[in-house]
Amino acid sequence: MPGSPAADDAAGHEAVATLAGLIEGLPEDLRREALTHSSWTERRVDSFERLAFLGDSVLGLSVAGALYERFPGVAAGGLTKIHNQAVSGVSCAAVGRLLGVPEMLRANEPEEMTAAIPAEVLLDGERPLPEATEALIGACHVAFGFERTAGAVAAAFAPRIELASETRIDFKSALQELLARRGARVSYEVTDATGPPHRRTFAVAAIVDSEQVGTGEGRSKKAAEQVAAEQALRALGG
Numbered sequence: 001m002p003g004s005p006a007a008d009d010a011a012g013h014e015a016v017a018t019l020a021g022l023i024e025g026l027p028e029d030l031r032r033e034a035l036t037h038s039s040w041t042e043r044r045v046d047s048f049e050r051l052a053f054l055g056d057s058v059l060g061l062s063v064a065g066a067l068y069e070r071f072p073g074v075a076a077g078g079l080t081k082i083h084n085q086a087v088s089g090v091s092c093a094a095v096g097r098l099l100g101v102p103e104m105l106r107a108n109e110p111e112e113m114t115a116a117i118p119a120e121v122l123l124d125g126e127r128p129l130p131e132a133t134e135a136l137i138g139a140c141h142v143a144f145g146f147e148r149t150a151g152a153v154a155a156a157f158a159p160r161i162e163l164a165s166e167t168r169i170d171f172k173s174a175l176q177e178l179l180a181r182r183g184a185r186v187s188y189e190v191t192d193a194t195g196p197p198h199r200r201t202f203a204v205a206a207i208v209d210s211e212q213v214g215t216g217e218g219r220s221k222k223a224a225e226q227v228a229a230e231q232a233l234r235a236l237g238g
Contacts, residue, residue: 053138086163186213
């Protein structure tokens with residue numbers, strides 16, 4: 001039935017079909033690089049980080065183009081909010097799961113490297129799955145060019161775009177309003193910042209009454225705060 005989990009899952013797999021086909025057709029060496037964590041190789045430059053850097057930009061521009069065409073009556077500020085949500089780590093992870101990226105990472109895990117972080121441990125973290133998904137997008141761009149890759153990416157992320165357009169929620173404002181009714185306030189603390197200066201990932205904690213009630217990661221402090229606020233809202237029943 002429409003709207004059921006089974007129907008949503010089927011629609012999601014249909015949406016990613018073209019991108020999945022491109023990934024399936026990648027040259028083996030490029031596909032392997034896109035699925036190699038930095039702890040799985042002796043040279044960091046041979047990991048998926050460079051492809052993820054490229055794929056992040058390809059994803060961003062692909063979705064931006066789709067938004068420009070899909071929502072001609074939405075101003076730049078609204079497009080930015082939809083874009084940020086549609087290409088977030090949460091969205092990339094969701095698309096990655098539909099593409100079977102966790103299974104690909106498990107299959108590519110090295111058998112004889114003492115310092116290698118196991119795939120299962122990586123998949124428990126917030127960033128490896130989205131980064132591997134971005135790396136595969138970057139690999140598709142290298143192998144097939146922007147136009148072909150962008151169309152496949154836009155189709156794969158179309159359900160995420162629709163979801164973002166329907167739920168353009170300012171989670172920080174919603175959390176602030178909820179806490180105001182309870183006589184409480186929230187503050188945000190940056191707990192970590194990783195990656196090179198041009199591609200920083202920030203980790204932020206939402207603190208209420210000296211207690212951490214939500215955490216989030218993002219490419220900017222503001223984006224990370226939104227994720228932390230969303231998690232806090234759920235934890236506080238908002």
